[in-house]
Amino acid sequence: MERQCRTCLFSSIEKEQIQKNIEEYINSLSPDEKAGERLYKERLKLCSECPDCFDGLCRICGCFVHARAAKIRSYCPGSAKRW
Numbered sequence: 001m002e003r004q005c006r007t008c009l010f011s012s013i014e015k016e017q018i019q020k021n022i023e024e025y026i027n028s029l030s031p032d033e034k035a036g037e038r039l040y041k042e043r044l045k046l047c048s049e050c051p052d053c054f055d056g057l058c059r060i061c062g063c064f065v066h067a068r069a070a071k072i073r074s075y076c077p078g079s080a081k082r083w
């Protein structure tokens, strides 16, 4: 039987849980709070090209970019104001 590194196992569970929590958070937003699908995707594209985006986190504010981009009133906190 193949042994698994506990740290790796924990990281993968943690990532799945984080992803699930982000999805739940986004789904909990009311239509008034939520960015439209097109805007959301545009924001995420800009985040994906940003040097301050690391593993889905914004290094400037510490937010998960998917959660931040999902709110209509959010903005990019970086000095370049990408969105």
Ligand code: SF4
Residues within 6 Å of the ligand: 046, 047, 050, 051, 052, 053, 054, 057, 058, 059, 060, 061, 065, 068, 075, 076, 077, 078, 082, 083
């Ligand atoms: S600085 Fe702006 S573009 Fe860059 S990861 Fe943060 S929110 Fe996204």
